[in-house]
Amino acid sequence: MPKITPNLWFDTKALEAAEFYVSVFPDSKVNHVSYYGEGGPRPAGTVLTVDFELDGQAYTALNGGPEFTFDEAVSFVIDCADQEEVDHYWSRLTADGGEESQCGWLKDKYGLSWQVVPAVIGELMTDPDTGRTQRAFAALMEMRKIDVAALLAAADKA
Structure with a gap:
């Protein structure tokens, strides 16, 4: 290839x-x-x-x-292991003129779009419990930087 x-x-x-x-x-x-x-x-x-x-x-x-110039039609996804990695990449890429967006998306100071995504997102979006998936998705739609604890709490709310 x-x-x-x-x-x-x-x-x-x-x-x-x-x-x-x-x-x-x-x-x-x-x-x-x-x-x-x-x-x-x-x-x-x-x-x-x-x-x-x-x-x-x-x-x-x-x-x-x-x-x-760059636009959101192309972005790079950073698969993060946990909240610590999300926080690290989010803070570095939004520093000095980067712009926060919704659902883990941001634009760095050069205009390049990134998605800073914890591993738990994949698990939650493919959970066989569709109610759990829907609750997690609804919480995600309200976030800028993804908060893993808040996402899990929303998913597990009955």
């Missing part, structure tokens, strides 16, 4: 964004930075692309200009 690498289009902050993401996720690194040469659409020496990894997943960030 061919390797699939998400390519993220930035105006001018590809390297800054890649370095930020690498600081947020463990086992991550910037692998290579390429630069515009003479005769390009940007001044020679300006960052063109950044190849980086987030916990082993390859990404490329491109300084392509202001023509395209």
Whole structure:
């Protein structure tokens, strides 16, 4: 199977964004930075692309200009083990200009959308007790950052 690498289009902050993401996720690194040469659409020496990894997943960030921006049609899901991980990623990705949204969604300061989701969500949304699923879903719809204890309490409320 061919390797699939998400390519993220930035105006001018590809390297800054890649370095930020690498600081947020463990086992991550910037692998290579390429630069515009003479005769390009940007001044020679300006960052063109950044190849980086987030916990082993390859990404490329491109300084392509202001023509395209991120929107919620594409997001990255962070599968968190517990509330501690949810809190960590939520606080890091909403810092310095990130925006909270609903149901565990947020936009970071670069405009990229993320879903910060605890493992318990999968269990609750596929629970054979449909009443439990519906109560958990109703509670989830009222949350910004997901609160695992509150979600479980709502699910188990009879």
